[in-house]
Amino acid sequence: MPAKDYAPIDQNWLEDAGNLWTTPWVDKPSERVIVDPIILSHAASLFRKNAGYFYQNPDEAVRMVCAACELYDVTPVGHYLYADYWGLDYGAEIKMQTNSPPGITKRPIKTAEDVDNFEVLGTDELVKGPTLTTHYKALDTVLEEYPKMFAPITQLGGTMEVATNWAAIEDVFMWMITEPEVVDKLCTKAGDHMVNACRATAERYGANVMITGSVIASGDLMDREQIKRFSFQPVSRAVRKVLNAGAGPGVYYHLCGNHTDDFEMWKDAPMSPFTIMQIGYDGQNIFPTSKLVENFGDRCTCFGTVDTKIVDRGTPAQVYEQARDQVIAGKDSPRGFILGTACECPTNAPPVNVHALVKAAKDFGKYEKF
């Protein structure tokens, strides 16, 4: 749908939502906690389109996301991204899929020698590459059509996520056991790539918010020592370099999956004045916001989560109940709080479930600290 087919965004809503969104960053008093259900291809389902359509049409994708933000009354930011970024730029093949985000099918790194010979692209080359060309098409659309809903985001994931977009996950996990120094090299290159990509966004828009963290590198697949060596340490080095390159100020640590054994080390991950910490699960359970706030509340903005499985397949009552507990535990966190989902809002999540999440923030997320 071209821009003219979308109803205009209600400017009063946008101003209110903008105020709620400002609070966790700059402590500006507002009424209640903002909700960010990480809406991506879910927005397409509201338009009776699928994930494939969403990802093949970045300009329409962000229009749909912006409209969904107003519909649900959530964080007014037009996002476009998916997990399998940065393969194409280095010669990977990607498959568009009807009901899920694009997935890499053929990766450029096959052997340990390939890791040695692999050259990280510079900022100028990345800007011309397929990932940022598409990504910036989406961001430029937001900037032009929804300027107040724009955020200069760079989607990276952590070093293990970039590494496994370059080399097959089974190879990387095998090297982790047989030749861990190969994975060290790969993660160092992933870190350098992250710095160059962030520079590109910062140069284009004057600021950059990096989405990093540890997704594959979670307790579900790796032990604490492995997470430390191949994720926490190289990610920390990369974030530090990004901030040293003036390519901040936003740092969003997205620790997806189970982080019971390693979450504590992230307390000392490099932070900027605009840092979010989001942790998905504590073992099998949703990461308790009380624990998040206890460990990170005096450091950065906390992002409390509701189980994505419940949002996808649970009842509105289940979503509402978990959201209530999380928002009550987090709302007055000293350096700001956002309520959201453990990961991206599932494409076909029932809209009533997303609504239940927002309803809990409205009912239980009134600030008392101001």
Add this chain to the structure above:
Amino acid sequence: MDIKITEELDNLLKDNGMKKEEIQEMIDNAESSETKLEARDGDISIAKGVSDNLTMYAVYSPSELVNVYAHKMKILGLTGGELDDIEYDDTSDWVCAKCGEIALERNVDMTYMGVTRPGPGIVCPKCNEFYISDGVAKTLKTAESILEEKRA
């Protein structure tokens, strides 16, 4: 010590509203009190000057001024309050001139317009002195302008 200031640096000083004498005084103080960072692999130093609303830095060699930069966010201390053990290599490229310890890359709490948040600092683990690198100062400039806009 008398520091040569090139025309380029002189322009940078003017752009930042800094005076030559101010910079010279900062460097003199740093030299006499040894409150400065020294590069581990060369003869570059960083002097710091803290006033109420600006923290300035001068990067210099024995003969000339190399760079100047500043930030408005005021450093309060270590984020989390203590120098915990951390699980990555946090050694910086700098040594604290006063005590000879290698300075560490640690988060420091910074405050501006009533908002306190962390930022990546360079910390002497012994003397409790905090510094910001020139690159991070650029990141802070963006952060400060966001705070100015949103807190206005």
